[in-house]
Amino acid sequence: MRGVAVGRDNEVEDGWRQLAAARDAGLVAVLIDGEPGIGKSALWAAITDKATSLGMRALIANPAETETAVSYAGLGDLLREIDDDDM
DSSP states (O other): OOOOOOOOHHHHHHHHHHHHHHHHHHOOOOOOOOOTTSSSSHHHHHHHHHHHHHHOOOOOOOOHHHHTTTTHHHHHHHHTTGGGGGG
């Protein structure tokens, strides 16, 4: 498990509820916003870990800062885990 958000149980549960509601509505996004260094990445990892442990599929793009200027750099991250059978 990579998503450890110590002391952020309420935020993880809130994010999970938003993600589950989005899924039930046919949407697939949750926005985590805030100042740098407040633990958004740890919170995001904890929420996606919970989602995948409950059977949801998470397609994750996490490009390095140097890749952000390259068009479609994150697309490879998103699609690398999709098999031909999924299409």
